[in-house]
Amino acid sequence: MDRHEALVPVASGSAYRVASAPRCALVTPGLAAELGLVLERFAREAGFNAGRPVALHFKPGVVGHHKVGRAADLCAAGGVGLDTWKRRWDEALARGVGAEERVRNLGWRLYKALQCYGRWAQPQGFPIQLFGPWTRSEGPWRRISYGLLRAHRDHIHVAL
Secondary structure, three states, X not given: OXXXXXXXXXXXXXXXXXXXXXXXXXXXXXXXXXXXXXXXXXXXXXXXXXXXXXXXXXXXXXXXXXXXXXEEEEEEEOOEEHHHHHHHHHHHHHHOOHHHHHHHOHHHHHHHHHHHHOOOOOOOOOOOOEEOOXXXXXXXXXXXXXXXXXXXXXXXXXXX
C-alpha cells in the first residue's frame, strides 16, 4: 500500500449493512472492495436482500497491519456476537444437529464465505490471513497456536 493511500470504511451492500461506526472498519480500498464482494455473496446465500439486509459489525483492530488498513475484524453478524455464534455451533454439534446449524448459524456461514470466496493475504512463511473462532476446525490453517486462537475467539480477522 502506498503510504499516502487514503483509507475508506467498508461500505454497506444491498443485502448487508455495516452497522458499526465507519471508523471501526477503515481499510484500504482494495480490502474494502474484496470484503464487499464476499459479504454480499454471504448475505444473499444466507437469504438476505435489499428489503431485509443482515447487520454486520466491525471492531477497530489494535495491532499490526490494522494501522495501515490492510486488516479488518468482524465481531457480529445479525446482531449476535461471533463468540455467541461459536458457542451455539459447539452446542449444536454436541447435540448432533450440526447439519441444521449450518443453515441457521450466521457466524459459521460468514466464516465459511470469507474462507471460500475471499482472496486474503498469505505472507511468505505465514498462514493465510483469516483467523476466527472456527479456524482450528475449519481451516484454512488448522495448526493455529492456542494464543492466536484465543485472540480471535470473538471475531474474524481478515487481511489483504
